[in-house]
Amino acid sequence: MKKFLIGAVISALGFSLVTVGAAPANAAGSTGQSCAQEGLVRKLSGVTYTCERTNGSLKWGEGRKLSGSLTVVCGATEAWCGAMTSAFEKRTGVKTSFVRLSSGETTARLEAFKSNPEFGVWHGGPVDGFGVARIKGLIDSYASPSRNMIPKNYKDSDGYWTGVYVGALGFCSNTEVLKKLGVSVPTSWASLLNSKLKGQISTAHPATSGTAFTSLWTNVTRLGQTAALAYHADLHKNVLYYTKSGVGPVAIAGRGEVAVGLVFSHDCVFGAEQGYPLKVSFPSEGTGYEIGGVALIKGAKNPDAAKAYVDFTLSTEAQNLGVGVGAYQILTNPYARKDSRMVKLAKLKIVDYDFDKAATSKTALTAKFDADIINRSQVKG
Amino acid sequence: MALKKHGAKFDIFTKIAIVAVVAIISLLIVVPVLSILFESTKPSGTNVFKSVLSNPVIRGTIKNTVWLGISVGFFGTLIGFILAYIQVRVEFRGKKVLHILTLVPLVSPPFAFATAVIVLFGRSGIISHDLLGKTPMLYGYPGLVIVLSASYFPVAYLNLVGMMRSLDPAIDEAASSLGASKFRIFRTVTLPLLIPGITSSFLLLFVEAIADLANPLVIGGDYMVLSSRAYIAINGEYDVSAGAAYSALLLLPALLVFIVQRYWSQKKSVVSVTGKPSGQIAPIKTRAAKIPLLAFGWSVAAFIVMIYVAVILGAFIKILGVNNSFTLDHYRYIFSGIANSALKSTVIMASIATPLAGFMGMVMAWLIIRKLKRGADALDFFGMLGIAVPGTVLGIGYAVTFNEPLKIAGHTVIPQLAGGGAILGGAIAIMMVYTIRSSPAGQRSGIAALQQIDPSLDEASASLGASGGRTFRKVSLPLIKGAFLTGLMFAFARSMTTLSPVLFIATPETPILTQKILAESDSGRYGPAFALCTLLIVIVLVVMGIITAAVRGRGSSEFKTTIVAG
Numbered sequence: 001m002k003k004f005l006i007g008a009v010i011s012a013l014g015f016s017l018v019t020v021g022a023a024p025a026n027a028a029g030s031t032g033q034s035c036a037q038e039g040l041v042r043k044l045s046g047v048t049y050t051c052e053r054t055n056g057s058l059k060w061g062e063g064r065k066l067s068g069s070l071t072v073v074c075g076a077t078e079a080w081c082g083a084m085t086s087a088f089e090k091r092t093g094v095k096t097s098f099v100r101l102s103s104g105e106t107t108a109r110l111e112a113f114k115s116n117p118e119f120g121v122w123h124g125g126p127v128d129g130f131g132v133a134r135i136k137g138l139i140d141s142y143a144s145p146s147r148n149m150i151p152k153n154y155k156d157s158d159g160y161w162t163g164v165y166v167g168a169l170g171f172c173s174n175t176e177v178l179k180k181l182g183v184s185v186p187t188s189w190a191s192l193l194n195s196k197l198k199g200q201i202s203t204a205h206p207a208t209s210g211t212a213f214t215s216l217w218t219n220v221t222r223l224g225q226t227a228a229l230a231y232h233a234d235l236h237k238n239v240l241y242y243t244k245s246g247v248g249p250v251a252i253a254g255r256g257e258v259a260v261g262l263v264f265s266h267d268c269v270f271g272a273e274q275g276y277p278l279k280v281s282f283p284s285e286g287t288g289y290e291i292g293g294v295a296l297i298k299g300a301k302n303p304d305a306a307k308a309y310v311d312f313t314l315s316t317e318a319q320n321l322g323v324g325v326g327a328y329q330i331l332t333n334p335y336a337r338k339d340s341r342m343v344k345l346a347k348l349k350i351v352d353y354d355f356d357k358a359a360t361s362k363t364a365l366t367a368k369f370d371a372d373i374i375n376r377s378q379v380k381g
Numbered sequence: 382m383a384l385k386k387h388g389a390k391f392d393i394f395t396k397i398a399i400v401a402v403v404a405i406i407s408l409l410i411v412v413p414v415l416s417i418l419f420e421s422t423k424p425s426g427t428n429v430f431k432s433v434l435s436n437p438v439i440r441g442t443i444k445n446t447v448w449l450g451i452s453v454g455f456f457g458t459l460i461g462f463i464l465a466y467i468q469v470r471v472e473f474r475g476k477k478v479l480h481i482l483t484l485v486p487l488v489s490p491p492f493a494f495a496t497a498v499i500v501l502f503g504r505s506g507i508i509s510h511d512l513l514g515k516t517p518m519l520y521g522y523p524g525l526v527i528v529l530s531a532s533y534f535p536v537a538y539l540n541l542v543g544m545m546r547s548l549d550p551a552i553d554e555a556a557s558s559l560g561a562s563k564f565r566i567f568r569t570v571t572l573p574l575l576i577p578g579i580t581s582s583f584l585l586l587f588v589e590a591i592a593d594l595a596n597p598l599v600i601g602g603d604y605m606v607l608s609s610r611a612y613i614a615i616n617g618e619y620d621v622s623a624g625a626a627y628s629a630l631l632l633l634p635a636l637l638v639f640i641v642q643r644y645w646s647q648k649k650s651v652v653s654v655t656g657k658p659s660g661q662i663a664p665i666k667t668r669a670a671k672i673p674l675l676a677f678g679w680s681v682a683a684f685i686v687m688i689y690v691a692v693i694l695g696a697f698i699k700i701l702g703v704n705n706s707f708t709l710d711h712y713r714y715i716f717s718g719i720a721n722s723a724l725k726s727t728v729i730m731a732s733i734a735t736p737l738a739g740f741m742g743m744v745m746a747w748l749i750i751r752k753l754k755r756g757a758d759a760l761d762f763f764g765m766l767g768i769a770v771p772g773t774v775l776g777i778g779y780a781v782t783f784n785e786p787l788k789i790a791g792h793t794v795i796p797q798l799a800g801g802g803a804i805l806g807g808a809i810a811i812m813m814v815y816t817i818r819s820s821p822a823g824q825r826s827g828i829a830a831l832q833q834i835d836p837s838l839d840e841a842s843a844s845l846g847a848s849g850g851r852t853f854r855k856v857s858l859p860l861i862k863g864a865f866l867t868g869l870m871f872a873f874a875r876s877m878t879t880l881s882p883v884l885f886i887a888t889p890e891t892p893i894l895t896q897k898i899l900a901e902s903d904s905g906r907y908g909p910a911f912a913l914c915t916l917l918i919v920i921v922l923v924v925m926g927i928i929t930a931a932v933r934g935r936g937s938s939e940f941k942t943t944i945v946a947g
Contacts, residue, residue, distance in 0.1 A: 071889045078900075082717065097722075099889040100900060105616045112621070112784065116797070118888060177505070199518065207618055241520050241602035244616075244903050251905020255703055256505030275704040367618070371438075374603070 033060050037335065038149045041091055041312045048092050050311045052145035061145050069095035070305040071118060073106050075125020075210065076292065077247065077267075079325040084123065087321055088312050094305040102245045103129035103210030104366075110138040110297065117299045120306035123164070123313055126210035126290035128217065130161040131359020133295070142296040142307055146314035154291055154332045163291040164313050165322065165329035168343050168350070169214055170265035171281045172250055177259040186260055189219065189283045193234050200259040201238045202249035205374075207366040210290065211246025215262050216369060217358045218288025221351045225365070233373050242374070254278055264290060265343050266328040273326065280343075286351040292329060394850030395752050398744055402760070405741065408795075409817040410766045413778030414632070420625035420781045429626035443630065446591050446606040449525055450634070453590035454583040456530040460681060461537025461582060462575075467678045468538075469545040471671055472664040482682040485689065487535050487871075488921045490895060491595035491880045492902045493914040494528045497691040499600060500701050500907060507702045508687075520602030528596050531684065533589045537582035544578040545571075563665060584642040588635050592771030594881035595895075599902050607631040608773040608881065615777065615885065625781060628774040639769035643762070692918075695911035711908035715897075720913060723892040728920060730808055730891070731876035734815030738876075739869040741816065742823020747857050749824075750831040751839055752849075764824050767817040772881030775814060780885045783810050799886040806890025814882045819872030823865070830864035831857065870928040874921050 035051035035058050042049055047063035054061075070088075074081035081098045089096040101109060103125045110117065110133060122130065122139065133139045134156075141159035154163035171192070173185050183196050192201060204212035219228035240258050243249060249261030250268055254276030261268070265280045272278040294313045300306040312318050319336040322329060328341040391399070420426060432439050464483050468476065486494070502509045504516040519527070548571065556566045597609040607627050615624035665671055695701040699708045745764045749757045770778075783799035797803040799810035838860070842852040858865070880895040887893045894917055901910035 079714075097889055099892075104618075108616050108618075112780070115785075205613070207613065208616060243905075244598070245900075248903055248905050251907070254905070255500075255503075255700065255907075256510075257499070257503055275700060277703075370618075374605075 031060055031062050034058055035060050037316060038146060040315055040317065041308065043092055046093075048308050050145055050308070053148050064304045064308055066092045066094050066305050066308055068302045068305060069097070070120045070302055070309060072096065072098040072121045072123050072309065073109070073119040073297075074098040074100050074123050075103060075106065075129075076100075076123075077270075077325070077327060080322060080327045081124065083321045083325045084313065084318060087318060088309055091312065092305070092308060094302070094308070096305075096309070098123075102204075102208050103213070104208035105244075107133055107136070107138070111136060114138065114299075117297050117301065119297050120300040120302055121294065121309045122297060123294045123309075124292050126214050127156070127161050127163065127293035127355055128213055128290075128358040128362055129210050130156075130293045130295050131355060132362050134160045135359065138298055139295040140298045140300075142310055144307065144310050144314060146311045149334060150314060150332050151334070161293040161295040162310070162314060163332040164294050164319065165292040165327075165331055166345070167264035167266050167290045167292065167329045168282065168345060168348055169211075169218060169288045169290070170263065170268060170343075171283070172253050172261040172263045172265075172268035172271065173279050173281060174253045174256050174259055174277055175279050176277045177253075177256050181259060183259065185279055185281050187281050187284055189222075189231070189285050192238065192260065193231075194238075197238045197259060199238065199240050201235065201262065202240050202252040202258040202260070203242060203262040204246045204248055205242035205244060206369055208244045209246040211264055212242070212262070213358075213362060213366065214264075214288050214290050216365065217361075218286075218351055218353065220361075220365070221288065221353060222286055229368065229372055232369065236373050250278070251276070264329075266341075269328050269341050270326040282348050284349065286349045288351055288353050289345065291332075291355065391752065392849040394848055394853070395748070398748060398849075399753075402741070402745060402748065402764075406763050406766075406817075409813050410770065410775070411763070413775060413782045414766070414770060416782040417625045417628055417632070417774060417778045420622055421629045423622040423625075425620050426622035426626035426629075429623050429630075433630070442605045442607055442610050445522075445604055446608075446631070447634065449522070449529070449604075449606055450587040450591040452522075452526045453529040453533065454587040456526060457534040457586040457590075458537045458579055458582045460530060460534040461539075462541055462579065463674065464534075464538050464678055464681060465541035465545055467674050468542055470665050471674055472666075473671075473675055479678055479682055482685055483538055484535050485685055486532050488874045488878065488918065488925070489532065489689075490878050490898060490914045490917045491532075491593075492599055492895075492898050492910060493692050493918070494532050494688055495524070495596050495599040496902050496907050496910055496914075497688045497695070498524065498528055498531075500695060501687060501691050505702065507691075511702065520600060521604040524600040524602070525596055525604060528600055529590045529593060530586075531688070532596075533586050536585055536589065540582045540585070541575065541578050544575055548574055563667065563670065581642050584638045588638050588642075588769070588771070591631060592635060592773065592881065594773050594884065595899060598899065608771065611773055611777065612884075615780075621777075621781065624777055628771070628777050631771050632774050635771050635774075636769060639765070643765075689918075692911050692914050695907060696915045698908070700908065701911075708908075711912040715909050715912050715916075720894075720897065720916065723894045723897045724916065724920075726808065726891045727877065727894040730812050731815060731873055734812045734876055735819065735869055735873045737812075738816045738819035738872045739823045739865055742820040742825075742868055742872075743827045743858065743861060743865055744853075745820070745824045746827025746831055746861070747853055750828055751836060751857065761824070761828075765821045767819075768821045772818070772879065773885075775818070776882035776885035779810050779814060779882070783886075799888075803888065807886060807888040808891045810886050811883055811891060811893070814886070815876040815879070818879060818882065819875050822871045822875065823868035826864040826868040827861055830861040834860050866928050866931055870925050873924050873928075877917060877921050 031049065038051055038053050038058055040051040046065060048066045049060040049063045051058055052061040072085055078100055081100055085096040085098045088094065106122060106125065107129060110119070122133070130139060139160055143159050144162065147155060147162050150162055154166065156162070171186050177200070178185060181196050181200065183194060186192055203215065206212040206216045216228065216232065219231050223231060243252070247263065247267045249263050250271040252258055253261035254271050268278055268280045294310050296306050296310055314333060316333050316335045319331040319333045322331065323339045328339060330342050330345060429439065433443070468480060499506065499519065501507050502517060503519055504510060509515045509517050552570055553566055556570050591606070592608065594608040594612060597606050598612065601609055607630055611624045611627035611631070614620050614627055691701065696711055697707055697709070699706050745760065749761050753760060779799050784797065786793045786797045787795040799807050803810065838856055839852055842856045847855065878895065880899065883893050884896055887896050894913060898910050898913045901913065
């Protein structure tokens with residue numbers, strides 16, 4: 001842990017040295033000067049520049065004078081959101097704060113304050129939710145110069161959202177509880193239906209949590225909607241209760257309240273590092289994955305700062321911050337540092353996850369989930 | 382109200398006070414509640430209403446809510462009754478200690494109980510599993526009843542202790558001299574006399590239980606109640622109208638119970654006020670009665686102690702029950718960002734709202750007891766709405782009402798007060814909630830104190846030529862200062878620990894401590910949640926200590942009446 005923290009700090013320092021090194025001696029007219037690494041952000045006499053690729057060569061883009069404040073609505077862990085926003089504040093001088101909300105809550109808040117947005121940027125959380133926000137007209141397209149280096153399959157073709165990290169859905173098992181129950185570590189969706197696991201599975205509610213929606217959509221992709229809802233109705237018998245936020249099941253499984261949590265594998269890896277007896281496994285039938293996105297909020301109060309923040313999140317500097325605060329997602333910036341604790345997607349069987357379709361189906365599907373599964377059980381109980 | 386009131390004509394101060402109080406109550410509680418009713422008549426809201434009859438799911442939710450209210454009302458009142466009985470009728474050592482321990486849950490943050498109960502008595506709880514080898518299923522109805530009864534029974538206890546003390550021992554003596562046994566006296570004399578108090582406690586707890594949002598979110602599991610349903614409608618399904626409709630459904634039983642409870646408590650004053658106690662209550666000495674009673678009382682106390690030990694220790698231990706090594710990480714974590722600003726803004730807002738609430742309560746009490754003839758009951762009723770309306774309903778009402786500027790004929794009358802982009806970061810709306818939630822406690826204690834003071838003092842002041850304002854300042858206020866200060870104490874504790882109404886209007890600029898505790902508990906980070914709870918408890922205790930020190934020496938009788946009223 002410590003080692004990586006130091007590593008992150010050193011690499012951040014290294015990059016800032018590169019940044020300073022690339023800067024011309026006289027601050028005036030930084031635009032157009034060559035720079036070392038696409039996506040870098042730096043500040044000179046109150047003006048912020050982003051390193052862009054134009055006609056094949058790397059140059060400092062047009063400077064933006066940044067000031068004021070920015071509020072980010074953040075879908076990742078508190079620690080990660082904190083590291084990102086404070087690094088940006090240090091870099092640009094924009095007073096940056098964040099609020100951690102789950103996907104559903106974010107969309108609800110954005111919609112409630114549509115005429116007078118309280119946030120400038122949405123950062124982190126599965127892009128299925130970003131798709132819903134796009135349909136509802138809550139986010140704006142922004143052609144960040146730093147988008148160029150992000151692989152095509154990790155960004156929206158119309159520029160509404162861009163991926164900042166990728167995570168694979170997995171099972172997070174408490175090995176001690178499983179041993180007591182006499183159940184082996186689950187390696188398939190089917191094995192979660194084991195009657196010995198009654199009340200031993202924790203997952204979030206797909207209406208509030210992007211994580212839980214990813215697992216629902218994974219099963220829709222794998223089985224078709226009707227069969228997927230039937231599967232979740234069966235799974236419901238084994239679910240203890242639905243949390244609001246997607247990472248909740250890690251600690252619930254960790255403390256041994258349940259045997260298995262349905263979460264993104266990187267959250268489970270972090271949980272195991274905290275001392276919980278947790279083990280990650282993946283379903284053999286195929287698993288889903290998330291692209292954690294970043295997007296500009298429509299009508300953002302301080303658009304220049306908001307845009308600069310989006311640029312910043314795509315930079316290696318920002319993406320390298322994750323590992324230091326226990327976020328082991330795969331990073332979308334190809335130059336960002338890899339870590340052995342990140343899952344290797346190539347080794348997993350991944351379902352063909354259609355993010356656009358997921359977004360358009362999300363509202364109706366979660367309503368159906370609520371009506372058919374959660375509510376039906378209420379009638380029984 | 383049998384008390385004589387001062388002259389029919391109001392002077393200017395009284396008039397201003399009446400207008401101000403009516404305006405404040407309208408703005409702070411009447412308008413938000415009406416907005417909810419209005420919002421719920423939109424299509425997705427009326428859908429909810431329509432399906433009450435046709436949809437078994439919504440009927441189930443309503444049934445759950447009512448059943449939870451009844452259960453908590455029953456168990457909470459029972460525990461409160463037994464502890465009150467022990468306190469008044471049994472002689473034993475450590476009476477004061479038991480009294481204080483019984484009151485402790487009043488100042489606890491909403492999740493302290495739920496999270497600690499899971500850690501101690503959950504499936505892999507330290508006591509249930511590690512010690513006893515059991516894996517109880519707490520999530521849902523059983524957990525909710527345990528946690529809510531434990532959190533709210535002190536309300537019943539305070540109510541009943543006051544009543545039992547005022548019972549005339551002569552009745553007991555009469556029964557005893559006619560040859561009735563202690564148990565027979567209890568069954569046929571004491572209990573019937575206490576029925577109004579028991580009923581009113583039951584109803585108070587019923588309302589507290591159905592209004593609670595924090596516990597259903599943390600330990601409710603799949604046991605859906607109206608408050609958590611409204612929360613999911615607004616925060617998961619983005620449907621404000623449906624949320625408003627669910628909260629309107631919640632409002633109905635709450636108001637009904639409040640009205641019934643008022644009726645009972647007014648009856649109570651006829652039954653139980655039999656003049657000064659005319660002798661000594663003979664304490665219970667039979668071992669057969671004393672031992673089980675005390676065993677029960679101390680078990681409840683032990684339970685409370687365990688909960689608080691778990692909270693305080695849990696804040697210093699890596700993962701309580703899993704990895705029991707000492708750490709300061711949780712504090713480091715909360716102070717690295719999430720606590721600092723929340724701590725500051727919550728304390729500032731509570732400190733501003735508390736005196737406002739206290740002052741408003743006192744003015745209300747003064748108007749009701751001394752000034753108004755007609756309309757006094759109505760004013761008292763509307764003033765108490767702040768606690769009668771469930772927090773969830775209030776919060777949604779504020780979000781609906783104050784998220785946009787109020788415009789009349791194109792002119793902004795009231796700027797946007799709640800939500801992001803509001804003036805002062807939405808802090809005004811939050812302080813308004815704190816004030817209206819806390820002023821009823823001040824109002825009750827003010828009324829209790831004023832009723833004990835002869836109105837001729839006011840009359841004397843007036844006949845010497847003092848204006849209404851001067852009389853209030855120089856005569857009434859100094860006499861009820863003690864009540865005022867204790868009212869403040871509870872107002873502050875209430876503001877600091879309130880969650881459900883502010884959850885819907887908290888903004889990034891004004892983070893709230895209890896909201897942060899919810900976020901940590903829901904993400905399963907109990908260590909930081911416990912650290913935040915401990916911090917909150919310490920702040921509340923320090924402030925209460927300061928106020929108590931200020932009150933001490935002013936006569937503890939006032940102190941007692943306010944506690945009962947609060």
